[in-house]
Structures are given as C-alpha cells and as structure tokens.
Amino acid sequence: MHNKEQVSALQLSFMIMLFEIGSTPLFLLGAKAKQDSWLAMCTGAAAGLVLLMLLMWIQHRSRHYDLIGMLVLHFGKIAGSAVGGTYSLYFAYQSMRNVRDLGELTALTLLPNSPMSVTMLIFVGTALYAIWKGTEVVFRLPEVLLPVVLSFYAVLVLLLGIMGSLDFNHLAPVFENGFKPIADAALPDIVSFPFGQMIVFLMLWSLWDKPGVPVKNSVAAYLLISIFLIFMNALNVAVLGPAIAGTSQLPFLKTVRTLSNLKFIERLDILVTIQLYIGLLVKMMLFYFCSVKAIAELTGKPAKWWVFPVGAAIYGASFLERDYTQHIAIGLGPSLKIDSVFQVAIPLLLAVSILLRSWFARPSS
Template identity: 20%
Template sequence: MQQARDDKLAFSQVSIGMASFILGAGIVSLPRSAGEAAGTPDIWISVLLAGGIAILFGCVCAKLNQRFPGLTIYQFSSLLLGKPIGYLLNFVFITYWLIMAAYELRMQAEVIRHFLLDRTPIAFTSLCFLAISAYLVLGGINPIMRLSEIVFPITTIVIMGIMMLSLKSFDFNHFRPVLSDGITPVLKAVKPASLSYLGFETILVMGAVASEPKKLMRAVMIGMVFPIVIYSITLVMTVGTLSVDVVKTLTWPTIEVIRSIEIPGAFFSNFELFFIVVWTIQIFTTMVSGYYYASLGVSYMFKTELKYVQYGFFFVIYFLALYPEDLNEAFSLGDTVGNLSMFTAGAIPLLLLLISSIKGHGKNGKNNA
C-alpha cells in the first residue's frame, strides 16, 4: 500500500490545494442556486455568511487533525470509535469524495458540450478527462498539489480580470433595497451557498502529510479566504450585471455575463472561451483530488495497493458521472454531495473532536490510544 505520509506538503501547498479543491463548479452555478433559494439580491450576504461558517468548520477539521499528527481521517476514526464504526464513517467519506469527483466530471462535460463541443457526446468528453486524471492520480498527492500551484493563480487572475471587464454593465440598483424582505431569504440561501465551499474537509487527509502540522489552522484560513473573495466578487458582478430575477432563471449565469462583455475595437472578444478553458483545468484539479482521496481511503482500510484501487475507481467514477440522464439529474447528484457534506464536513469532524477531547486521545499532539 502506498503511504500518503511519504509525500510531504509545504504550508503553501496545503493552502493552495484546499483553495483549488473548493474552487470548482460553484463558479458557474453559485449565483443561480443562491438566487433561487433567496429570490432577493441579498445573496451576497448569504455567500459571506456561508464562507464564515466554512472557515469555522474548517478550523474544527484542522484542530482534529492536529490531535493525530501523521494520521488521516481513515486511520484515527478507528482509534476513536473502534473499527466497525470507524470503517462506517470512512465509507461515508469515500462515497462523498467519489460522488464529488463524478459530479465535477459531469459538470465539466456539460459546460464543454453546451459552449464548446455541442456535437461531442458527454460520454467521450468525460472519458478523456477521466483518463488524464487517472494518469495524474497514479503519481500521488505531490503531482496533484504541484498542478494546483500552477493552475490556481492563473485561474484567480483570469476570473478576476474577466469579471472586472463587466463593470461597464454593472448596476448598483440591482442590489437595492438591501434586506427588503428581511433576513429570512438570506438565511435560506446560506445552505446552497455553503455547498460551493465544500473542500475544507480535505485537511483531514492533507494534514497527515503537512510538513508544518502546527500551522494547519492558519493554512485552512488562508485556503478559505481566496475562494470566499472569488465567489463573492463573481456573484456580485453577475447579479449586478443581470439582476437576481434573471440570474435565477439561467443555468450558467456567470458564463452568460462573460458572453455579454463587449469591448469595441478589441482584438479578442470571445472571453467565455478563454474563461471556460481556464475553468475546465481548475475543475479538473477538484475532480482529481476527490478521486485520489477516495482511493486512498479504500487503500488504507483494506491494506490494498493504492494503484489497484485507483484503477477500479476509474470505472466507478465514470459510471456515476454518466448515470444522470439529463442536466437536472446531474444537479441532483450535486444535491447528494451536499447532503453527505453535512456529515463529512460538519457532524463527523465535530463529533470526533469532542470525543477525542473527552477521551484525551491525541492530546498535546500525541496519540494516547
């Protein structure tokens, strides 16, 4: 079995790896999902609130991992709860990351078919990207993090740059009046907004190979700040350009905003193509990470060679990605990820931290099991 601890991740790699995992399909779907839930232009408040909640639970995950240095969630769950219950929780995480990888793969293929290759079957596009991801996953966690280090800064610059180009069509009146319907619509949109921040729980695996485990809390907070800023700016520019009434009726509102950008006399005008290319590479890193974390869990639990698990999960992820018959069913796959995240990113880490504190496991950075 390949041991994750053989590969050490620097502080910057942990932060960027987390931020890169979070910055996935939410870029193109967050304005619509939050707009549908709230129905008011106050969804920017929901996005900020969701970001604050994500940071809080991210710190819970980091604190839990610090109590078991060198171990992943797949290992210390059994130390705290025993093998039967620990393995049950591990299966929840494995299922979560598998479905996450499949969802990101399907969203990637859907956007490409809709805007770039309308005559290319989703099955073929998905197969190509999954084959490339399998090659990267077989290399281990370091190549995945190195790819994230290269892609994430480029993605950030491109998204922020393109969003700024839409300032010409931006209208502050689309956000007035603030809290016209009270705080209730804002709270309704917190849950769908929170789904876009999923990924901070990866610290439960990455933390085991962090070169500076004492800085995990700081790494989580830094890794969360970038997605919060990017999502907030993207949502504000999208709603400010189109209005929330229009945004909640569009499948990919962010891309529609980019398509509407016109610069007279500009040499390049199809900014959505540039955005989609960069975003496709970015969402690829999210898919690859989910693929790797799920494979690692099975490898640890059953003492199986990691590469064999990765070969097997290739077909599982491909099947899950193609199982939805249409886009609405594909979005339902995302809802499944969200439902599972209430356990993987919320309830389970918090429960394990409380149990470890009560029992004294991992106190002062040592495992007392």
C-alpha cells in the same frame, strides 16, 4: 503513521484556493435571496469558517493521522473502517458529480457535437494519470494553474468594468426581507457547497511536511477565496440583475457574453470555459485522490492498486443521471442533505470522541 510523500504549506494553500473555486463562480449560489445572494454567500462563508476551525482542531489533536486513521482510532476498528469506507464512496461520488459537470459544460459551450462520453473519459484519464504519478504531481498542479485562473478572472472583471456592464444598483435594496431569507439560502446549502467540502483536507493535512496543521496558510487561503467567491456572486447580480442571474443555468457565462459588443475580442466565453475546466478538474481530481487514498488505507494495499478501479467506477457512475436537469436537481437537492452528514455530523462526533478520550485519559487526582 508518517507518510513518505509530503507537501509544503504553500502547496496546501494553493490547493485550498483552486479547490474552493472549482465550478462555484459559474452558478448564482443563494439565488433564493435574490439581490442579497452575496450576503447569503457571506453567511455561508462565515459558517464554513467555523467548520474549518473544527476540522483544524480535529487534525491538530490527531497530528499524524488522516481522516481514515482518526476514524479507526476514535470509533474502533470495525465502526471506524465502516465509516471510512462510506467516506471513500462519498469522495468518489463527489468526483463523479464533477466529471458530469465537465461533460455537460463541454457539450453546452465548446464541443456541442462531440459525445460526452469521450470528453468525460479524457478528464478522468487526465486525473488518473496525475494520481498514478503520486501526491507530488497532484499538488504541483495548483501552483501552475492558480495564477492562470486568477489572471483570467481579473481580465474578465476588468473588461466588465471598462465596458460599464456593472450596475451595483442591482444589489439594492439590501436586507429587503430581513435576514431570514438570507439564512435560509445559506444554511445548509451554501455551507455544503462549496465551503463544507473542506472536509477533504482532513485527508490531506497529514501530508504536510511538518506535524500538525498549517493553520495560517489554511485560514488565509480560505478567507481570500471566500472574498473572491462573494465578489463573483455580487458581480453576476450586478451585471444581469437578480431575476436573470437567478434563473440562468450558467449565469457567469451569460455575464461574460454581455461583452460581445467588444469588436476586438470574440468568444470570450472560451476563457470562462477554460477557467471552469481547470477548477472542476482539480476538484474532481482531489476527490478522486482522497477516495483512492482512503480505500488504500482501509485495505492496506498500495494506492496504485486502486487508481484504475476507482477511476472506472467514477467514470461509469457519471452516466447514471438522465440529463443535466436531473443532475442539477440531485446535486442541489438530496445531495446537499447527504453532505451535512459527512461534512458536519461525523466531524462533530469525532470531536466529541476526542474530548471524551482526553477526559477519561486524565489521571484522577
């Protein structure tokens, strides 16, 4: 079950960071906790870290297998293949959500008069080309793009600091209503998005050029990006205040628009949009890649057979939701409930199965 296409530990950590950024800084996650939303992010990140440890342990115990191989190995051929098939659909569904996000964002910010169908087709086509070219190309992208994204964010944060837009009094009082609203906002919602989405790396760690899991790189990338996302969450509240940040469709865009007093720079929101395009494109592409990889493994056919059909299905499905309001309502409602099955319940079953298998395999004294 060794894979010819291999990636380095550094490529994996860059991919984790860019994948986790995705569209996350765009929204105020944990808005229900108001000024404590950043604490809800901390709670979600901590729970996500526990989940990451579980996923890495599962990978460590099934070194040469990816998620599909593990499911077939531990659940048996029929049940394992059936669950693997639903994972392939789940990854394609997540990819579709990102395609729709990209389409809606373009219509909202940069190209209000261009048909969404065209912009979404361009995005799917770009991802399709990268996946068609293979694993190496997919994993080379974050090496180029992550420094760009982080430097853009750094510039915007610096400008917000210089302009005196930041008012950290907006983050007080801390723990105003105790820990319960924070926990309610974090679990399961913030764990599902973005931290629980690390489930895709069970499809990718087996591509590492050494057996096992790059634990240090994976944990370091996860911790760094969690701190960044918590900071961006606090930043939105510090600039806009909890009321406006919580009700705004795209709070980070609004935050950056507060810099419009800068006479020497105009249309800074284009910077934000570019960052989000990069983040969303990588996220969409990785889900798409994992969907193709899963279905190729289940059918025993080469991945290239499936790149076009899966891409077409993702593109077609991205039109199913009526409008942006419905898209967000489904994304932050029923979708998060499905997530916990794929991100938590099935990995837990896998872990139990691994433990039972090793228990029964022990020679009796």
